[in-house]
Amino acid sequence: MPVTSSNYLILSLLLFSIGIMGTLIRRNAIIIFMCIELMLNAVNLLLVHFSHLNGDVDADSQIFVFLIMVVAAAEVAVGLAIIAMMYRKVHSVDVNILNRLKH
Amino acid sequence: MDFYDILFWILSVMAVGCALGVVLSRNPIHSVIFLILTFFAISGHYLIMNAQFLAIVNIIVYAGAIMVLFLYILMLMNLNADAEPQKGLLVQIAGILSGGTLFLVLLAATKSAHNETINKVSTDVGLITNLGKLLFTKYVLPFEISSVLFLTAMIGAIVIGKKEPHLNNTEEHSA
Incomplete structure (x- = not known):
């Protein structure tokens, strides 16, 4: 069975859905953050695949993926700083503790 | 195969x-x-x-x-x-169900896409020569903006991660 474009589509969708499930069922803020990275990578994989499917005529979508990686790196720097700050304040990374807006 | x-x-x-x-x-x-x-x-x-x-x-x-x-x-x-600590069983089942539903919906939405076989020819489109040329000519503005974004993120991480001395000072002042 040769590999077709729908195989890549299903692979990307699976990775994205696993990321969604991880953000929903875990309580550790760092794991949730890692699942967001997983979702970003699923999207990157699909973009590179579409570029490849287009016959590799230009590298525009690969530039796009590169810029997504840049934004993800910046996001991780700020997000981990926020998590470290949260740990310093409440001595936990459990997201269920952060419910002060609820009350 | x-x-x-x-x-x-x-x-x-x-x-x-x-x-x-x-x-x-x-x-x-x-x-x-x-x-x-x-x-x-x-x-x-x-x-x-x-x-x-x-x-x-x-x-x-x-x-x-x-x-x-x-x-x-x-x-x-x-x-x-x-x-x-674990989330409750109900919340876990709900999370898995909603993730699986999202997967099914996306799958159904993309089902009608053309199912093309992939060409396995090796090209040099993804080499650094090509990408670098493109990055410094056509996409030079996003590239520069992303460098500014990095600078902003760096400063932001330092500002967020810093201890807040002015808060402690005001507390001491009021006390």
Whole structure:
């Protein structure tokens, strides 16, 4: 069975859905953050695949993926700083503790 | 079934299995290791899809820098114990159901897409010569803006991570 474009589509969708499930069922803020990275990578994989499917005529979508990686790196720097700050304040990374807006 | 297909299936099983490991493992350190393995599998996919530069950047930036940052934070907070409290069973089932529903909806939405076979010709479109030329001519403005974004993120991380001396000062002042 040769590999077709729908195989890549299903692979990307699976990775994205696993990321969604991880953000929903875990309580550790760092794991949730890692699942967001997983979702970003699923999207990157699909973009590179579409570029490849287009016959590799230009590298525009690969530039796009590169810029997504840049934004993800910046996001991780700020997000981990926020998590470290949260740990310093409440001595936990459990997201269920952060419910002060609820009350 | 040639070499390309076998490589695709091995890398896909590795990526999905390790992604499940990220979500399901109790120890956060194991989650980080599984995520690094997932990124390696995705880099392998980039390699077989003529995106050599992206494969290397994925390994260097993600597995090399971002995941080390995660590990650093985990070790710094001493969170490598299995002491994470679990969400309730109802919430877990609801999360799995909504994730699975999203998967089904996206699958149904893309079902009518053309199912094309992939050309397995190797081109040099993803080499650094091509991408660098494109990055410094056509996409020079996004490139420069992303450098400003990095500077902003760096300053933001320092400002957020700093202790807040002015708050302590006012507290002392009021006391």
